[in-house]
Amino acid sequence: MTTTAVRPAAPPPVVLSRSWVPDVLRQSATLAWRGVTKTVHSTEALLDVTLQPVIFLLLFVYVFGGAIAGDTGTYLQYALPGVLVQTVVFASAGTGTGLADDLKTGIFDRFRSLPISRTAPLLGAIGADLVRYVTSGAIMLAFGFLLGFRASGGLVGVLGALGLVTVFAFALCWVFTALAMVVREPRSVQGLGALVMLPLTFGSNVFVPTATLPGWLQGFVEVNPVSKVADAARGLLTGGAVAGPTIAALLASAVLVAVFGPLAVALYRRRT
Amino acid sequence: MNSVIQVENLGKSFGTTRALDGVDLAVRRGTVLGLLGPNGSGKTTTVRVLATLLRPDSGRARVLGHDVVAEPEAVRARIGLTGQYAAVDEALSGTDNLVLVARLLGLPRREARLRAAELIARFGLAAAAGRRVRTYSGGMRRRLDLAVSLVGRPDVLFLDEPTTGLDPRHRNEVWDEVRALAVDGTTVLLTTQYLEEAEQLADDLVVLDHGRVIAAGTPAALKAEVGGQRLHVRPLHPTDLPAVTALVAGLIPGAAPAADAAGELTVAVPDPGLLVRVADRLDAAGLPVAELGLRLPSLDDVFLTLTGRPAADASEEAA
Numbered sequence: 001m002t003t004t005a006v007r008p009a010a011p012p013p014v015v016l017s018r019s020w021v022p023d024v025l026r027q028s029a030t031l032a033w034r035g036v037t038k039t040v041h042s043t044e045a046l047l048d049v050t051l052q053p054v055i056f057l058l059l060f061v062y063v064f065g066g067a068i069a070g071d072t073g074t075y076l077q078y079a080l081p082g083v084l085v086q087t088v089v090f091a092s093a094g095t096g097t098g099l100a101d102d103l104k105t106g107i108f109d110r111f112r113s114l115p116i117s118r119t120a121p122l123l124g125a126i127g128a129d130l131v132r133y134v135t136s137g138a139i140m141l142a143f144g145f146l147l148g149f150r151a152s153g154g155l156v157g158v159l160g161a162l163g164l165v166t167v168f169a170f171a172l173c174w175v176f177t178a179l180a181m182v183v184r185e186p187r188s189v190q191g192l193g194a195l196v197m198l199p200l201t202f203g204s205n206v207f208v209p210t211a212t213l214p215g216w217l218q219g220f221v222e223v224n225p226v227s228k229v230a231d232a233a234r235g236l237l238t239g240g241a242v243a244g245p246t247i248a249a250l251l252a253s254a255v256l257v258a259v260f261g262p263l264a265v266a267l268y269r270r271r272t
Numbered sequence: 273m274n275s276v277i278q279v280e281n282l283g284k285s286f287g288t289t290r291a292l293d294g295v296d297l298a299v300r301r302g303t304v305l306g307l308l309g310p311n312g313s314g315k316t317t318t319v320r321v322l323a324t325l326l327r328p329d330s331g332r333a334r335v336l337g338h339d340v341v342a343e344p345e346a347v348r349a350r351i352g353l354t355g356q357y358a359a360v361d362e363a364l365s366g367t368d369n370l371v372l373v374a375r376l377l378g379l380p381r382r383e384a385r386l387r388a389a390e391l392i393a394r395f396g397l398a399a400a401a402g403r404r405v406r407t408y409s410g411g412m413r414r415r416l417d418l419a420v421s422l423v424g425r426p427d428v429l430f431l432d433e434p435t436t437g438l439d440p441r442h443r444n445e446v447w448d449e450v451r452a453l454a455v456d457g458t459t460v461l462l463t464t465q466y467l468e469e470a471e472q473l474a475d476d477l478v479v480l481d482h483g484r485v486i487a488a489g490t491p492a493a494l495k496a497e498v499g500g501q502r503l504h505v506r507p508l509h510p511t512d513l514p515a516v517t518a519l520v521a522g523l524i525p526g527a528a529p530a531a532d533a534a535g536e537l538t539v540a541v542p543d544p545g546l547l548v549r550v551a552d553r554l555d556a557a558g559l560p561v562a563e564l565g566l567r568l569p570s571l572d573d574v575f576l577t578l579t580g581r582p583a584a585d586a587s588e589e590a591a
Binding site for chain 2: 023026027030031033034037038042045105106107108111112113114115116120240257
């Protein structure tokens with residue numbers, strides 16, 4: 001049995017690989033481009049990325065500000081770093097919904113019938129979402145400055161905070177990716193994602209100082225990684241302890257990736 | 273040995289459902305094979321195994337000499353797949369969908385754009401090239417899906433129910449494209465529930481039912497297997513159907529006339545001369561008819577003969 005005997009005289013297949021970049025990275029980058037283009041072309045996805053952080057900030061600062069801190073200006077200084085964390089946590093939950101959607105529509109079948117790396121579609125989706133996290137975070141920060149937020153940490157502090165919350169969102173997105181592989185239905189992923197997200201973001205020191213909470217809740221808030229990330233972002237943006245919470249936040253991120261990364265990839269490989 | 277696709281004793285179960293129960297088939301180079309059968313007969317499972325999306329439990333499948341389980345990469349480099357549910361990205365434009373696949377196949381940016389433009393023009397999508405696929409009609413979407421599967425100039429193309437849900441005009445457009453591909457030397461494996469589609473496009477047919485091959489051959493050979501001409505009678509008044517059935521049965525010994533939902537009676541006739549006698553008797557009995565004539569067996573008749581039930585009933589049973 002020879003394969004040359006059945007090769008048609010038509011032009012050869014166009015598959016070439018003359019780039020020095022490893023195939024899997026090149027393919028993932030192409031698929032990340034797809035994800036970003038998709039967001040830019042979809043009004044609701046774009047609003048999700050751009051308007052949601054603005055609405056979060058406006059709501060929390062002007063609804064709760066007076067009651068919690070006495071005046072909105074003071075509360076803005078307290079809450080903005082936390083709302084920044086909340087924004088990227090919400091964005092990272094979107095990763096799960098997007099993947100579940102792709103698996104359902106059959107577009108992943110097309111990718112899998114192509115001679116490309118099996119993990120490229122997953123890496124590409126997450127790559128595109130990293131762009132989304134950074135954009136959402138940057139928009140929220142810019143709007144915060146517009147409202148009068150002052151970053152005593154300067155540009156280094158701002159970039160550090162944005163970088164840190166992006167790392168945390170990246171770590172958390174593996175949880176939602178694993179969830180998407182198990183639950184499958186995009187709407188269920190969204191619903192279950194909210195069940196994970198809401199206690200994580202509200203059961204933290206994002207909106208109120210931990211000392212105001214009942215004892216049993218303080219226990220949860222203390223171990224909640226969102227609190228650590230919020231503390232670190234606060235330290236970087238408005239001053240205060242930086243090293244301790246940053247190390248804790250990075251440690252929590254590393255644990256999330258170490259546990260849920262391999263789990264999500266294994267589930268993805270079984271699923272596809 | 274000139275088979276581009278070879279399938280031997282392929283088996284696949286999902287839980288307790290035996291989706292493929294020992295399927296054998298072969299597709300010759302540059303021909304169109306029609307895989308025909310009702311819903312749930314194993315057509316899509318066969319295509320998914322051949323396109324390396326699904327591992328078979330048993331048996332062997334080779335595409336262009338490469339085993340689909342052992343050498344999936346080699347298979348993927350040479351095939352194109354158009355799914356039952358057009359697997360294009362709705363949030364991207366037609367051009368972007370094509371560029372995406374071209375880039376994934378390793379084409380540099382400029383060449384990817386050129387290839388996309390070429391396919392957009394070929395499939396008559398120029399006016400909608402920059403629009404999001406979400407706004408496309410069903411026919412445009414299928415054409416784009418077909419175009420996307422051709423980006424890599426595949427030697428073998430799998431079309432899984434390429435025209436399901438399309439209106440006749442759009443269906444004809446897809447048919448023309450498939451014919452043109454076969455003329456260019458592409459080997460095509462096409463699944464369909466439509467007997468007419470299989471008759472129109474396929475050089476060879478394989479009929480599946482409950483995961484087994486129940487017939488294989490050219491459309492002409494299959495028709496010959498089912499026998500000669502068929503007599504069709506449709507009484508003007510549906511209430512006359514029992515009387516007409518009895519009359520026809522009386523004239524053709526051993527025949528089993530079958531009526532369809534539209535009130536049309538079909539029966540195999542050994543002798544074309546019977547048409548005149550049936551007409552005379554109906555006239556004498558005062559039973560007016562809306563239609564009366566002889567036809568060569570259709571693939572519907574083939575399916576009925578092979579499975580003992582019409583293709584449409586079989587789909588309902590599976591659904």
